[in-house]
């Protein structure tokens with residue numbers, strides 16, 4: 001500890017000895033504190049946990065590359081964060097670390113390749129169409145053919161149904177019945193549990209760092225609380241269905257009747273593993289819950305923010321619609337009624353728009369890790385220490401917790417240009433190369449994280465976003481409402497839209513929706 005110290009690293013003044021920097025990082029709008037740190041301290045800053053304990057906050061590209069990729073397994077997740085992953089996804093991939101993570105990921109990877117994702121495109125198209133039909137009914141029934149819709153109210157169950165079918169070939173039926181057990185269990189799951197955390201919640205979550213994980217898990221399983229009740233209801237509902245599905249899929253495998261959903265591929269891959277590397281039944285069930293957790297709220301919130309950006313920038317909306325109309329003509333001339341993934345790959349503005357939405361509104365604004373040993377983090381850009389030295393690397397003592405700022409990396413001016421804080425899809429049209437080290441797994445944006453535990457479902461997520469956008473923008477025009485002046489990007493583990501002053505109403509994104517103009 002004496003040899004390696006963070007004493008000389010500059011950082012923000014903590015709010016108090018007891019709370020450290022937790023409140024500003026988690027109670028303000030998502031990433032507001034991050035953007036301040038970035039402007040004031042650059043790529044790395046010393047922040048405080050309770051009781052004055054030093055932690056590091058990082059958005060420097062080279063340091064991130066080192067932590068995510070070069071030295072990935074030397075920077076495991078923090079135990080207090082793993083317990084939260086376990087609460088919502090059992091001992092599945094987002095919880096696992098080290099050798100267990102390596103083993104689980106190997107079995108799961110074959111289900112998430114490019115051909116496997118493309119095969120699921122019709123599922124996303126189907127649910128985008130269901131949203132279209134429902135909104136169409138509402139608008140046709142309104143006197144002036146337009147309606148103010150809280151768009152996320154239908155997008156959330158649609159993406160949930162889509163992930164149910166894509167991942168398990170199972171019809172959850174959440175769009176048609178919001179009261180079904182699973183629909184209730186997944187309705188704003190992370191948002192419901194983690195929005196607007198109180199100071200005491202933040203304090204105890206952080207202090208759980210020092211508790212044996214078994215005790216934290218027991219507390220989360222048994223303590224009273226509305227959020228914890230929701231997590232428990234979710235666990236019961238998800239386990240019941242996951243068990244049924246696992247039996248069905250294992251049975252299908254016995255009769256060589258595999259299907260192309262994610263879980264069937266994982267069941268097949270698992271069957272060819274040896275006894276040592278095979279996932280046990282409870283690990284398989286955990287993966288099902290993990291995929292539902294990781295794949296739904298992230299996608300539905302990103303899509304909702306995408307519609308918000310279209311409403312905020314009518315010229316981008318028109319441009320995207322023009323591109324969709326032009327591609328529709330090609331698709332129809334060919335005798336098809338739906339876009340293939342190659343059609344979408346051939347739409348430069350759609351590609352640029354999706355990338356910019358992901359860059360600007362990262363659904364997961366932070367990742368959390370800790371150093372397994374004394375180490376040295378390389379920096380892309382030197383910093384000036386408190387004693388006035390200019391350094392190109394930062395020593396990091398064993399055990400130090402690090403907050404990796406996905407949101408701030410995505411706004412790094414050296415990488416994205418001087419207008420990094422402006423929503424501008426054109427940056428991806430003008431610039432096809434890459435500035436800085438490779439960090440993010442998709443377009444070098446960090447939204448899907450990077451390295452050894454980058455988002456395993458990123459291809460599915462991108463395809464889903466593209467396919468929903470094509471249908472929704474083809475059919476509808478989106479406009480802003482007065483209420484959106486109060487839009488908050490709430491930090492609830494995932495970033496969700498809420499309205500200032502109405503936290504009790506949960507996730508909200510009211511847009512004016514009308515039929516899209518059609519010249520043909």
Ligand code: HEM
Nearest residue numbers: 093094294295298299302363364448449453455456457461
């Ligand atoms: C816009 C949508 C999505 C975003 C922004 C997103 C983002 C992320 C991020 C940042 C991580 C890293 C978390 C960490 O290391 O702490 C992650 C991991 C993961 N994601 Fe996604 N994700 C999305 C969609 C999906 C989908 C559709 C699936 C599955 C169908 C999925 C499955 C997973 C899994 C299983 C992990 C854990 C990977 C590991 O630890 O090895 N995600 N995701």
